[in-house]
Amino acid sequence: MKGDPIIRMDRVSKRFGNDTLAVSDMTLTINEGDFISFLGPSGCGKSTALKMIAGLLPVTSGTISIAPAAGKTEQDLGFVFQEPTLMPWATVYDNVFLPLRLAGVTKADARPRVEQALREVGLTKFAQAYPRELSGGMKMRVSIARAMVTRPRILLMDEPFAALDEMTRSKLNNDVVRLAAEQGLTVIFVTHSVFESVYLSTRVVVMAARPGRVADDLVVDVPWPRTEDWRISTEFSAQARRISDSLKGTLDAEHIDH
Amino acid sequence: MQSISIIEPAPDAPVNAAALARERRERVLTWVLPVLALVVAIGGWEWVVRAYQIPHYLIPAPSRIAQTLWTDGPSLMGSAWFTVKLTVYSLGLAIIGGVLLGALFALSRAVEMSLFPFAVILQVTPVVAIAPLILIYVDSTFAALLICAWIVAFFPILSGTVIGLRSADHNLRDLFTLYRATPWQRLRFLLAPSALPSFMAALKVAGGLSLIGAVVAEFVAGAAGKNTGLASRIIESSFRNEIPRMFAALVLVSLLGVVIFLATAWLSRRVLGHWHESEIRREH
Numbered sequence: 001m002k003g004d005p006i007i008r009m010d011r012v013s014k015r016f017g018n019d020t021l022a023v024s025d026m027t028l029t030i031n032e033g034d035f036i037s038f039l040g041p042s043g044c045g046k047s048t049a050l051k052m053i054a055g056l057l058p059v060t061s062g063t064i065s066i067a068p069a070a071g072k073t074e075q076d077l078g079f080v081f082q083e084p085t086l087m088p089w090a091t092v093y094d095n096v097f098l099p100l101r102l103a104g105v106t107k108a109d110a111r112p113r114v115e116q117a118l119r120e121v122g123l124t125k126f127a128q129a130y131p132r133e134l135s136g137g138m139k140m141r142v143s144i145a146r147a148m149v150t151r152p153r154i155l156l157m158d159e160p161f162a163a164l165d166e167m168t169r170s171k172l173n174n175d176v177v178r179l180a181a182e183q184g185l186t187v188i189f190v191t192h193s194v195f196e197s198v199y200l201s202t203r204v205v206v207m208a209a210r211p212g213r214v215a216d217d218l219v220v221d222v223p224w225p226r227t228e229d230w231r232i233s234t235e236f237s238a239q240a241r242r243i244s245d246s247l248k249g250t251l252d253a254e255h256i257d258h
Numbered sequence: 259m260q261s262i263s264i265i266e267p268a269p270d271a272p273v274n275a276a277a278l279a280r281e282r283r284e285r286v287l288t289w290v291l292p293v294l295a296l297v298v299a300i301g302g303w304e305w306v307v308r309a310y311q312i313p314h315y316l317i318p319a320p321s322r323i324a325q326t327l328w329t330d331g332p333s334l335m336g337s338a339w340f341t342v343k344l345t346v347y348s349l350g351l352a353i354i355g356g357v358l359l360g361a362l363f364a365l366s367r368a369v370e371m372s373l374f375p376f377a378v379i380l381q382v383t384p385v386v387a388i389a390p391l392i393l394i395y396v397d398s399t400f401a402a403l404l405i406c407a408w409i410v411a412f413f414p415i416l417s418g419t420v421i422g423l424r425s426a427d428h429n430l431r432d433l434f435t436l437y438r439a440t441p442w443q444r445l446r447f448l449l450a451p452s453a454l455p456s457f458m459a460a461l462k463v464a465g466g467l468s469l470i471g472a473v474v475a476e477f478v479a480g481a482a483g484k485n486t487g488l489a490s491r492i493i494e495s496s497f498r499n500e501i502p503r504m505f506a507a508l509v510l511v512s513l514l515g516v517v518i519f520l521a522t523a524w525l526s527r528r529v530l531g532h533w534h535e536s537e538i539r540r541e542h
Contacts, residue, residue: 054436055436075437075438079432085427087447087451088534089454089532089534098433098447099437102437102438103437103438130532132533132538
């Protein structure tokens with residue numbers, strides 16, 4: 001149900017082999033339907049936290065629990081990497097088909113679902129193209145379609161649009177919000193852009209570095225999903241300032257430490 | 259459900275007539291130039307031999323070599339077939355052995371650490387030095403020659419496979435972990451395709467090396483008699499001072515090498531052409 005806790009992180013820490021404490025004592029509850037941004041400078045452990053939630057990195061201590069989805073056998077979690085991370089030898093269609101193929105779904109059963117996922121990101125015409133034939137933005141769309149093809153409840157995105165130009169980035173931002181709203185997704189979006197986090201999310205978790213930890217947890221209490229007009233409103237500026245100040249506070253504190 | 263209808267425009271295809279013409283000309287030249295150069299070289303050779311009346315037991319003219327190929331063809335064909343078999347079998351075994359051992363290395367670090375020194379020793383010891391021993395221990399000449407040629411061709415395949423299997427993108431590996439891929443799925447859909455570019459590069463090298471191995475092994479073995487390869491024909495002809503026949507056999511060896519090269523290059527383009535940088539033809 002929307003609003004129920006879906007992910008709980010309880011005193012989660014991650015220490016790497018070289019003794020860096022990447023994430024320290026992170027406690028966080030994420031509710032179904034939340035669009036959360038992890039915002040912070042590089043080295044604050046935001047990507048590490050995301051990978052631990054995805055189960056790609058083991059936690060050193062603490063627990064992460066995800067509310068089980070009733071009757072779902074396929075992966076309930078979509079992950080979008082910083083790079084498109086496509087298989088260059090496979091067509092767009094086969095790249096999107098991959099999660100279903102790995103789950104043992106037959107080609108015939110997968111077909112309508114892959115086509116649906118491609119339609120949602122506007123790439124129907126490019127199903128038979130190879131990744132190298134696509135622009136950066138289109139590759140990212142394929143990556144999103146692949147994450148969405150299993151119809152997950154949770155979508156994790158690790159600075160997905162950092163390498164794209166401003167125009168493409170803002171288009172893709174709108175697309176992701178739209179997909180999330182349409183399908184009632186819970187999204188965790190890692191970013192180091194204050195503006196991106198304000199525009200996209202219902203809640204911004206500000207993180208500080210050395211050791212990586214939650215510094216602030218701010219609700220962006222503005223109707224969601226938002227429109228492009230909102231980007232140029234005074235309300236947007238005010239929210240951005242509030243979050244920017246919070247982020248600056250963590251950076252200053254760090255500065256005094258050293 | 260409403261779909262998102264933002265599609266970035268596909269880059270326009272170049273509709274530049276001049277560029278197209280240039281491209282066509284270049285494509286023709288890639289064939290014409292090497293053929294022309296070859297014709298000029300052979301023609302020059304023929305002319306020099308005739309003009310200076312160089313005796314055929316020193317340097318035979320190309321026409322004389324062609325004539326020898328025609329007359330001695332039937333007797334050389336059996337030997338050529340022997341060399342072809344030796345080369346193809348050794349390459350085949352090198353592929354099987356290299357890929358299997360490479361996969362084993364990629365799966366287990368411990369296996370790699372234990373066995374890698376053997377592979378290196380096998381590689382760095384010149385086959386000419388090991389061949390006499392192998393000939394002593396192995397009864398069948400063909401098997402002994404096969405082992406020698408295999409040793410030469412095996413190592414590139416092994417190292418190409420190991421490097422290839424390791425070169426899979428780490429984010430893609432994570433993706434396969436996320437979707438709980440079985441080890442077989444991981445090998446089939448991620449590791450094997452990732453390994454193809456370096457495997458193909460290795461195959462091109464090993465193809466040439468297997469022929470070199472087959473010829474060198476036969477030289478060392480000094481095998482004589484009916485059931486032997488082109489290398490034996492070359493030695494034999496040199497003893498008898500039949501220089502044109504030496505050249506004829508040599509031409510057959512080169513031809514075989516060219517065919518192997520073309521075959522591996524074709525295969526590589528076939529397998530990688532639609533996605534890998536090394537085989538993609540640039541349009542501009």
